[in-house]
Amino acid sequence: MTSPDRLPRWLLLAGIVVVAINLRPAIAAVGPVLPMIGQDAGMGSVALGLLGALPVAVFGIVSSMVHRLLHTLGVERTTAGALGLLTVATLLRSWPGPEANIWAGSVLVGAAIAVGNVTVPVLVRQDFPGAAARVTGLYVAVLGFFAGLSAAIAVPLAHLSTLGWRLALGIWAVLTLVGLLVWWPRARRAQPPEGGGQPAPAGGRLWRTSAAWQISAYMGLQSSSFYVALTWLPTVEQDLGFGAAVAGWHMFVLQIVSMVGNLSAPVLMRRSRDERLPATVAGLLVLSGTAGFLLLPGAAVLWIVLLGLGMGVAFVVSLTLIAVRAGDLRTAPRLSAMAQSIGYLIAAGALLVAGVLHGVAGGPAVLGVIVAVSTGTAVLGLLAGRRSAITA
Numbered sequence: 052m053t054s055p056d057r058l059p060r061w062l063l064l065a066g067i068v069v070v071a072i073n074l075r076p077a078i079a080a081v082g083p084v085l086p087m088i089g090q091d092a093g094m095g096s097v098a099l100g101l102l103g104a105l106p107v108a109v110f111g112i113v114s115s116m117v118h119r120l121l122h123t124l125g126v127e128r129t130t131a132g133a134l135g136l137l138t139v140a141t142l143l144r145s146w147p148g149p150e151a152n153i154w155a156g157s158v159l160v161g162a163a164i165a166v167g168n169v170t171v172p173v174l175v176r177q178d179f180p181g182a183a184a185r186v187t188g189l190y191v192a193v194l195g196f197f198a199g200l201s202a203a204i205a206v207p208l209a210h211l212s213t214l215g216w217r218l219a220l221g222i223w224a225v226l227t228l229v230g231l232l233v234w235w236p237r238a239r240r241a242q243p244p245e246g247g248g249q250p251a252p253a254g255g256r257l258w259r260t261s262a263a264w265q266i267s268a269y270m271g272l273q274s275s276s277f278y279v280a281l282t283w284l285p286t287v288e289q290d291l292g293f294g295a296a297v298a299g300w301h302m303f304v305l306q307i308v309s310m311v312g313n314l315s316a317p318v319l320m321r322r323s324r325d326e327r328l329p330a331t332v333a334g335l336l337v338l339s340g341t342a343g344f345l346l347l348p349g350a351a352v353l354w355i356v357l358l359g360l361g362m363g364v365a366f367v368v369s370l371t372l373i374a375v376r377a378g379d380l381r382t383a384p385r386l387s388a389m390a391q392s393i394g395y396l397i398a399a400g401a402l403l404v405a406g407v408l409h410g411v412a413g414g415p416a417v418l419g420v421i422v423a424v425s426t427g428t429a430v431l432g433l434l435a436g437r438r439s440a441i442t443a
Contacts, residue, residue: 058237063155063178064186068173068236070130071190072294073230074167075198076223077141078106078278079306082285083205083299091216100406103282104399107274109161110168111396117169118384122244126177127383129239130170134231135349137163138224143222144166147214169387170326172373176383183316183374184367187288191367192313197226199306206296257385262439266372267390269330269435271397273365275424276337276399278421279405280358281307282408288413291348301351305359319364320371327436330368334429336361341421365428369394372435380443385439 081088081103089099140163144156171190179186201223208219257263284305285298293301312333319329340357343350369434373390377383401420408416 057403061312062180063108063174064235066130067174067178067186067190068193069170069230069233070167070174071193072132072197073134073137073223073227074171075194076201076226077137077144077164079198079281080201080205080220080301082282082302083202084209084219085282085286086289087216088153089211092153096406096410100403100409102153103278103406104402105154106155107278107395107402108399109158110165111392111394111399113162113165114169114388114395116167116388116394118223118388119382120166121170121173123336124331125167125241125244126170126443127171127234127241129166130174131231131234133163133166133170134227134234137167137266138231141227142221145214145217147217155386160277165391168391168395169384172370172387173384175370176297176374176377176380179387184371187370187374188313188317188367191363191370195306195309195313195366196288198281199303199309202285202306203300203303206299213250221298223398236368257382257389257441260441261420262376262437263386263389263433263440264393265431265435266369266376266386268397269372269428269431270369270390270394272424272428272431273333273337273362273369274394274398275401276358276421277362277366279401279421279424280362281400283405283409286409287344287417289349290414291351295350298346301355304352305355308356309363309366310360312360313367314363315360316367316371320368325436325438326368326372327433329364330372330432330436331429333361333365333368334425334427334432337365337425338422338429341418345415345418345422361425368432368436376439376441378440382442391392438440 065265075094085099088094089182089260094102136159140159141158143152144160146152175183175186206224209215212218281302288298289302316329320326323329336357340354340361343354343357373387377386405417405420408420
Protein backbone atom coordinates (compact mmCIF):
# COMPACT_ATOMS: atom_id res chain seq x y z
CA MET A 52 0.00 0.00 0.00
CA THR A 53 1.42 3.38 -0.92
CA SER A 54 1.76 6.27 1.46
CA PRO A 55 1.10 9.61 -0.21
CA ASP A 56 3.49 11.44 2.14
CA ARG A 57 4.18 14.14 -0.43
CA LEU A 58 0.71 15.57 0.17
CA PRO A 59 0.27 18.07 3.02
CA ARG A 60 -1.51 16.80 6.11
CA TRP A 61 -4.47 19.15 5.64
CA LEU A 62 -5.10 17.67 2.20
CA LEU A 63 -4.92 14.13 3.54
CA LEU A 64 -7.41 15.09 6.24
CA ALA A 65 -9.67 16.78 3.69
CA GLY A 66 -9.77 13.56 1.68
CA ILE A 67 -10.96 11.60 4.71
CA VAL A 68 -13.60 14.25 5.47
CA VAL A 69 -14.93 14.11 1.89
CA VAL A 70 -15.42 10.36 2.23
CA ALA A 71 -17.14 10.90 5.58
CA ILE A 72 -19.64 13.31 4.02
CA ASN A 73 -20.82 10.63 1.59
CA LEU A 74 -20.96 7.39 3.57
CA ARG A 75 -24.27 7.81 5.43
CA PRO A 76 -26.85 10.02 3.62
CA ALA A 77 -27.83 7.20 1.25
CA ILE A 78 -28.73 5.09 4.31
CA ALA A 79 -29.84 7.71 6.84
CA ALA A 80 -32.38 9.36 4.53
CA VAL A 81 -34.36 6.12 4.19
CA GLY A 82 -35.85 5.89 7.70
CA PRO A 83 -38.02 9.04 7.66
CA VAL A 84 -39.50 8.19 4.23
CA LEU A 85 -39.83 4.44 4.86
CA PRO A 86 -43.64 4.66 5.23
CA MET A 87 -43.78 6.57 1.91
CA ILE A 88 -41.76 3.85 0.18
CA GLY A 89 -44.07 1.23 1.67
CA GLN A 90 -47.16 3.02 0.40
CA ASP A 91 -45.73 3.72 -3.04
CA ALA A 92 -44.32 0.22 -3.61
CA GLY A 93 -46.97 -1.71 -1.66
CA MET A 94 -44.47 -3.12 0.85
CA GLY A 95 -45.39 -4.33 4.33
CA SER A 96 -43.22 -4.26 7.47
CA VAL A 97 -41.35 -7.46 6.58
CA ALA A 98 -40.46 -6.23 3.07
CA LEU A 99 -39.45 -2.83 4.44
CA GLY A 100 -37.37 -4.57 7.08
CA LEU A 101 -35.64 -6.53 4.34
CA LEU A 102 -35.11 -3.34 2.33
CA GLY A 103 -33.51 -1.65 5.33
CA ALA A 104 -31.40 -4.71 6.14
CA LEU A 105 -30.22 -5.32 2.58
CA PRO A 106 -27.53 -2.61 2.30
CA VAL A 107 -26.20 -3.49 5.76
CA ALA A 108 -26.08 -7.19 4.85
CA VAL A 109 -24.15 -6.23 1.73
CA PHE A 110 -21.79 -4.25 4.00
CA GLY A 111 -20.98 -7.51 5.74
CA ILE A 112 -20.54 -9.59 2.57
CA VAL A 113 -18.48 -7.05 0.62
CA SER A 114 -16.33 -5.94 3.58
CA SER A 115 -14.67 -9.35 3.70
CA MET A 116 -13.46 -8.87 0.10
CA VAL A 117 -12.24 -5.27 0.26
CA HIS A 118 -8.73 -6.10 1.44
CA ARG A 119 -8.19 -7.86 -1.91
CA LEU A 120 -9.10 -4.65 -3.73
CA LEU A 121 -6.73 -2.73 -1.48
CA HIS A 122 -3.98 -5.24 -2.18
CA THR A 123 -4.52 -4.96 -5.95
CA LEU A 124 -5.47 -1.31 -6.50
CA GLY A 125 -4.27 0.51 -3.40
CA VAL A 126 -6.37 2.45 -0.91
CA GLU A 127 -6.58 5.66 -2.98
CA ARG A 128 -7.94 4.05 -6.14
CA THR A 129 -10.27 1.81 -4.16
CA THR A 130 -11.73 4.81 -2.33
CA ALA A 131 -12.32 6.71 -5.58
CA GLY A 132 -13.99 3.65 -7.09
CA ALA A 133 -16.32 3.40 -4.11
CA LEU A 134 -17.45 7.00 -4.57
CA GLY A 135 -18.08 6.41 -8.27
CA LEU A 136 -20.16 3.30 -7.59
CA LEU A 137 -22.10 5.12 -4.87
CA THR A 138 -23.04 7.86 -7.34
CA VAL A 139 -24.46 5.33 -9.81
CA ALA A 140 -26.20 3.30 -7.10
CA THR A 141 -27.87 6.33 -5.49
CA LEU A 142 -29.34 7.35 -8.83
CA LEU A 143 -30.45 3.84 -9.76
CA ARG A 144 -32.28 3.26 -6.47
CA SER A 145 -34.36 6.41 -6.96
CA TRP A 146 -34.89 6.10 -10.70
CA PRO A 147 -38.59 5.83 -11.64
CA GLY A 148 -39.44 2.54 -13.25
CA PRO A 149 -39.56 -1.08 -12.14
CA GLU A 150 -39.44 -1.94 -8.45
CA ALA A 151 -36.22 -3.83 -9.20
CA ASN A 152 -34.45 -0.44 -9.30
CA ILE A 153 -35.03 -0.03 -5.56
CA TRP A 154 -33.62 -3.44 -4.72
CA ALA A 155 -30.68 -3.39 -7.14
CA GLY A 156 -29.81 0.17 -6.16
CA SER A 157 -29.92 -0.76 -2.46
CA VAL A 158 -27.50 -3.64 -3.07
CA LEU A 159 -25.06 -1.39 -4.92
CA VAL A 160 -25.40 1.36 -2.29
CA GLY A 161 -24.45 -1.21 0.34
CA ALA A 162 -21.47 -2.44 -1.72
CA ALA A 163 -20.10 1.06 -2.30
CA ILE A 164 -20.46 2.14 1.33
CA ALA A 165 -18.90 -1.14 2.50
CA VAL A 166 -15.76 -0.34 0.54
CA GLY A 167 -15.58 3.16 2.00
CA ASN A 168 -16.19 1.82 5.51
CA VAL A 169 -13.12 -0.40 5.21
CA THR A 170 -10.81 2.07 3.48
CA VAL A 171 -11.24 4.89 6.01
CA PRO A 172 -9.60 3.12 9.00
CA VAL A 173 -6.78 2.13 6.63
CA LEU A 174 -6.37 5.76 5.51
CA VAL A 175 -6.31 6.86 9.15
CA ARG A 176 -3.71 4.21 10.02
CA GLN A 177 -1.64 5.12 6.95
CA ASP A 178 -1.83 8.92 7.01
CA PHE A 179 -2.24 9.71 10.75
CA PRO A 180 -0.66 6.82 12.71
CA GLY A 181 -0.01 9.01 15.76
CA ALA A 182 -3.45 10.62 15.91
CA ALA A 183 -5.84 7.75 15.14
CA ALA A 184 -8.38 8.55 17.87
CA ARG A 185 -8.56 12.29 17.09
CA VAL A 186 -8.86 11.84 13.33
CA THR A 187 -11.40 9.04 13.76
CA GLY A 188 -13.43 11.27 16.06
CA LEU A 189 -13.45 14.07 13.48
CA TYR A 190 -14.31 11.67 10.65
CA VAL A 191 -17.22 10.17 12.55
CA ALA A 192 -18.49 13.61 13.62
CA VAL A 193 -18.66 14.74 9.99
CA LEU A 194 -20.23 11.45 8.99
CA GLY A 195 -22.84 11.85 11.72
CA PHE A 196 -23.68 15.44 10.81
CA PHE A 197 -24.46 14.58 7.21
CA ALA A 198 -26.36 11.47 8.26
CA GLY A 199 -28.50 13.63 10.53
CA LEU A 200 -28.95 16.31 7.90
CA SER A 201 -30.12 13.78 5.31
CA ALA A 202 -32.64 12.34 7.78
CA ALA A 203 -33.89 15.78 8.86
CA ILE A 204 -34.59 17.07 5.36
CA ALA A 205 -35.81 13.80 3.82
CA VAL A 206 -39.51 14.44 4.43
CA PRO A 207 -39.40 18.14 3.42
CA LEU A 208 -37.54 17.18 0.24
CA ALA A 209 -40.08 14.47 -0.50
CA HIS A 210 -42.87 17.06 -0.28
CA LEU A 211 -41.12 19.44 -2.70
CA SER A 212 -41.81 17.39 -5.81
CA THR A 213 -44.05 14.73 -7.27
CA LEU A 214 -40.95 12.53 -7.21
CA GLY A 215 -41.51 12.26 -3.44
CA TRP A 216 -39.14 9.86 -1.68
CA ARG A 217 -37.16 9.40 -4.92
CA LEU A 218 -35.96 13.01 -4.73
CA ALA A 219 -35.21 12.70 -1.00
CA LEU A 220 -32.90 9.75 -1.65
CA GLY A 221 -31.54 10.51 -5.12
CA ILE A 222 -30.40 14.08 -4.50
CA TRP A 223 -27.40 12.83 -2.52
CA ALA A 224 -25.78 11.63 -5.76
CA VAL A 225 -24.71 15.26 -6.22
CA LEU A 226 -22.43 15.07 -3.18
CA THR A 227 -21.02 11.66 -4.10
CA LEU A 228 -20.12 13.03 -7.55
CA VAL A 229 -18.31 15.97 -5.92
CA GLY A 230 -16.47 13.49 -3.69
CA LEU A 231 -15.38 11.47 -6.72
CA LEU A 232 -14.04 14.61 -8.42
CA VAL A 233 -12.02 15.44 -5.29
CA TRP A 234 -10.50 11.95 -5.07
CA TRP A 235 -9.87 11.39 -8.78
CA PRO A 236 -6.53 13.30 -8.99
CA ARG A 237 -5.17 11.53 -5.92
CA ALA A 238 -6.28 8.15 -7.27
CA ARG A 239 -4.60 8.83 -10.62
CA ARG A 240 -1.27 9.81 -9.07
CA ALA A 241 -1.20 6.86 -6.64
CA GLN A 242 1.21 4.06 -7.49
CA PRO A 243 0.02 0.44 -7.44
CA PRO A 244 0.87 -1.25 -4.13
CA GLU A 245 3.90 -3.52 -3.95
CA GLY A 246 2.90 -7.05 -4.78
CA GLY A 247 -0.39 -5.83 -6.21
CA GLY A 248 -0.17 -8.34 -9.02
CA GLN A 249 0.04 -11.24 -6.59
CA PRO A 250 -2.90 -12.83 -4.73
CA ALA A 251 -3.63 -11.19 -1.39
CA PRO A 252 -2.47 -13.22 1.61
CA ALA A 253 -5.30 -15.12 3.21
CA GLY A 254 -4.89 -13.74 6.72
CA GLY A 255 -6.37 -16.89 8.26
CA ARG A 256 -4.51 -16.31 11.52
CA LEU A 257 -6.66 -13.26 12.19
CA TRP A 258 -9.83 -15.37 12.19
CA ARG A 259 -8.33 -17.53 14.97
CA THR A 260 -7.55 -14.54 17.21
CA SER A 261 -9.99 -13.97 20.08
CA ALA A 262 -9.25 -10.22 20.28
CA ALA A 263 -10.17 -9.82 16.59
CA TRP A 264 -13.48 -11.62 17.19
CA GLN A 265 -14.23 -9.44 20.21
CA ILE A 266 -13.66 -6.27 18.19
CA SER A 267 -15.81 -7.68 15.38
CA ALA A 268 -18.65 -8.58 17.72
CA TYR A 269 -18.47 -5.16 19.38
CA MET A 270 -18.67 -3.54 15.96
CA GLY A 271 -21.73 -5.66 15.21
CA LEU A 272 -23.66 -4.92 18.38
CA GLN A 273 -23.04 -1.17 18.36
CA SER A 274 -23.88 -1.07 14.64
CA SER A 275 -27.11 -2.93 15.35
CA SER A 276 -28.22 -0.24 17.80
CA PHE A 277 -27.40 2.50 15.30
CA TYR A 278 -28.99 1.00 12.21
CA VAL A 279 -32.13 -0.25 13.93
CA ALA A 280 -32.65 3.23 15.41
CA LEU A 281 -31.79 4.98 12.16
CA THR A 282 -34.14 2.83 10.08
CA TRP A 283 -37.03 2.17 12.45
CA LEU A 284 -37.12 4.86 15.13
CA PRO A 285 -38.85 7.42 12.84
CA THR A 286 -41.56 4.83 12.11
CA VAL A 287 -41.84 3.95 15.80
CA GLU A 288 -42.22 7.63 16.66
CA GLN A 289 -44.91 8.03 14.00
CA ASP A 290 -46.70 5.05 15.57
CA LEU A 291 -46.51 6.92 18.88
CA GLY A 292 -48.16 10.00 17.36
CA PHE A 293 -45.21 12.15 16.29
CA GLY A 294 -45.40 13.74 12.83
CA ALA A 295 -43.16 12.40 10.04
CA ALA A 296 -41.20 15.67 9.76
CA VAL A 297 -40.76 15.83 13.55
CA ALA A 298 -39.46 12.27 13.60
CA GLY A 299 -36.97 13.19 10.87
CA TRP A 300 -35.72 16.17 12.85
CA HIS A 301 -35.39 13.94 15.90
CA MET A 302 -32.93 11.89 13.82
CA PHE A 303 -31.01 15.08 13.15
CA VAL A 304 -30.85 15.76 16.89
CA LEU A 305 -29.66 12.20 17.45
CA GLN A 306 -26.84 12.68 14.94
CA ILE A 307 -25.84 16.09 16.29
CA VAL A 308 -25.65 14.68 19.81
CA SER A 309 -23.74 11.73 18.36
CA MET A 310 -21.14 14.23 17.21
CA VAL A 311 -20.68 15.26 20.84
CA GLY A 312 -20.16 11.60 21.64
CA ASN A 313 -17.75 11.26 18.70
CA LEU A 314 -15.63 14.14 19.91
CA SER A 315 -15.84 13.05 23.56
CA ALA A 316 -14.68 9.50 22.89
CA PRO A 317 -10.99 10.38 22.31
CA VAL A 318 -10.98 12.35 25.58
CA LEU A 319 -12.41 9.36 27.45
CA MET A 320 -9.88 7.04 25.82
CA ARG A 321 -6.93 9.28 26.68
CA ARG A 322 -7.99 9.34 30.34
CA SER A 323 -8.30 5.56 30.57
CA ARG A 324 -5.60 2.90 30.62
CA ASP A 325 -7.46 1.15 27.81
CA GLU A 326 -10.79 1.38 25.97
CA ARG A 327 -12.95 -0.64 28.41
CA LEU A 328 -14.53 2.35 30.16
CA PRO A 329 -15.77 4.24 27.06
CA ALA A 330 -16.74 0.98 25.32
CA THR A 331 -18.94 -0.09 28.23
CA VAL A 332 -20.37 3.34 29.09
CA ALA A 333 -21.45 3.75 25.47
CA GLY A 334 -23.61 0.63 25.65
CA LEU A 335 -25.14 1.70 28.96
CA LEU A 336 -26.13 5.10 27.54
CA VAL A 337 -27.92 3.50 24.59
CA LEU A 338 -29.63 1.05 26.94
CA SER A 339 -30.82 3.89 29.18
CA GLY A 340 -32.18 5.93 26.28
CA THR A 341 -34.07 2.96 24.82
CA ALA A 342 -35.55 2.04 28.19
CA GLY A 343 -36.69 5.65 28.53
CA PHE A 344 -38.55 5.42 25.22
CA LEU A 345 -40.36 2.35 26.48
CA LEU A 346 -41.28 3.87 29.86
CA LEU A 347 -41.92 7.55 29.03
CA PRO A 348 -42.12 8.15 25.25
CA GLY A 349 -43.31 11.73 25.73
CA ALA A 350 -39.76 12.71 26.76
CA ALA A 351 -38.46 11.58 23.37
CA VAL A 352 -35.84 14.32 22.99
CA LEU A 353 -34.19 13.38 26.30
CA TRP A 354 -33.96 9.72 25.28
CA ILE A 355 -32.62 10.68 21.86
CA VAL A 356 -29.84 12.64 23.59
CA LEU A 357 -28.83 9.56 25.56
CA LEU A 358 -29.01 7.38 22.45
CA GLY A 359 -26.93 9.84 20.46
CA LEU A 360 -24.22 10.15 23.09
CA GLY A 361 -23.91 6.39 23.46
CA MET A 362 -23.92 5.66 19.74
CA GLY A 363 -21.41 8.42 19.07
CA VAL A 364 -18.93 7.10 21.63
CA ALA A 365 -19.44 3.47 20.59
CA PHE A 366 -18.77 4.08 16.91
CA VAL A 367 -15.53 5.98 17.51
CA VAL A 368 -14.42 3.31 19.98
CA SER A 369 -15.08 0.52 17.47
CA LEU A 370 -13.19 2.24 14.64
CA THR A 371 -10.36 3.25 16.95
CA LEU A 372 -10.02 -0.34 18.17
CA ILE A 373 -9.47 -1.42 14.56
CA ALA A 374 -6.83 1.26 14.00
CA VAL A 375 -4.87 0.88 17.25
CA ARG A 376 -5.06 -2.90 17.69
CA ALA A 377 -3.62 -3.60 14.22
CA GLY A 378 0.06 -4.30 14.79
CA ASP A 379 1.14 -3.15 11.31
CA LEU A 380 -0.15 -1.82 7.98
CA ARG A 381 -0.44 -5.37 6.67
CA THR A 382 -2.90 -6.24 9.43
CA ALA A 383 -4.95 -3.01 9.33
CA PRO A 384 -7.00 -3.71 6.17
CA ARG A 385 -7.61 -7.34 7.16
CA LEU A 386 -8.77 -6.45 10.67
CA SER A 387 -10.96 -3.65 9.27
CA ALA A 388 -12.46 -6.06 6.72
CA MET A 389 -13.06 -8.80 9.30
CA ALA A 390 -14.59 -6.49 11.91
CA GLN A 391 -16.90 -4.81 9.44
CA SER A 392 -17.86 -8.02 7.65
CA ILE A 393 -18.92 -9.78 10.83
CA GLY A 394 -20.22 -6.59 12.40
CA TYR A 395 -22.52 -5.58 9.59
CA LEU A 396 -23.88 -9.09 9.13
CA ILE A 397 -24.88 -8.97 12.80
CA ALA A 398 -26.48 -5.55 12.24
CA ALA A 399 -28.34 -6.78 9.16
CA GLY A 400 -29.77 -9.65 11.20
CA ALA A 401 -30.90 -7.21 13.88
CA LEU A 402 -32.56 -5.01 11.25
CA LEU A 403 -34.42 -7.94 9.72
CA VAL A 404 -35.60 -9.09 13.16
CA ALA A 405 -36.74 -5.53 13.94
CA GLY A 406 -38.80 -5.40 10.74
CA VAL A 407 -40.48 -8.73 11.43
CA LEU A 408 -41.20 -7.80 15.05
CA HIS A 409 -42.61 -4.42 14.05
CA GLY A 410 -45.12 -6.17 11.82
CA VAL A 411 -46.10 -8.52 14.64
CA ALA A 412 -45.93 -6.40 17.79
CA GLY A 413 -45.28 -2.77 16.76
CA GLY A 414 -42.83 -0.21 18.07
CA PRO A 415 -42.12 -1.65 21.55
CA ALA A 416 -40.74 -4.82 19.97
CA VAL A 417 -38.34 -2.77 17.83
CA LEU A 418 -37.14 -0.95 20.94
CA GLY A 419 -36.69 -4.35 22.58
CA VAL A 420 -34.17 -5.25 19.88
CA ILE A 421 -32.14 -2.14 20.75
CA VAL A 422 -32.33 -3.04 24.46
CA ALA A 423 -30.87 -6.48 23.71
CA VAL A 424 -27.99 -5.33 21.50
CA SER A 425 -27.05 -2.35 23.71
CA THR A 426 -26.87 -4.66 26.72
CA GLY A 427 -24.54 -6.88 24.73
CA THR A 428 -22.48 -3.84 23.74
CA ALA A 429 -21.94 -2.86 27.37
CA VAL A 430 -20.91 -6.38 28.38
CA LEU A 431 -18.64 -6.97 25.40
CA GLY A 432 -16.95 -3.61 25.93
CA LEU A 433 -15.24 -5.09 28.96
CA LEU A 434 -13.50 -7.62 26.70
CA ALA A 435 -12.97 -5.77 23.43
CA GLY A 436 -11.61 -2.68 25.23
CA ARG A 437 -8.60 -4.47 26.72
CA ARG A 438 -5.15 -3.61 25.35
CA SER A 439 -3.75 -6.07 22.84
CA ALA A 440 -1.76 -6.16 19.59
CA ILE A 441 -3.15 -8.11 16.66
CA THR A 442 -1.12 -9.29 13.66
CA ALA A 443 -2.42 -11.16 10.64
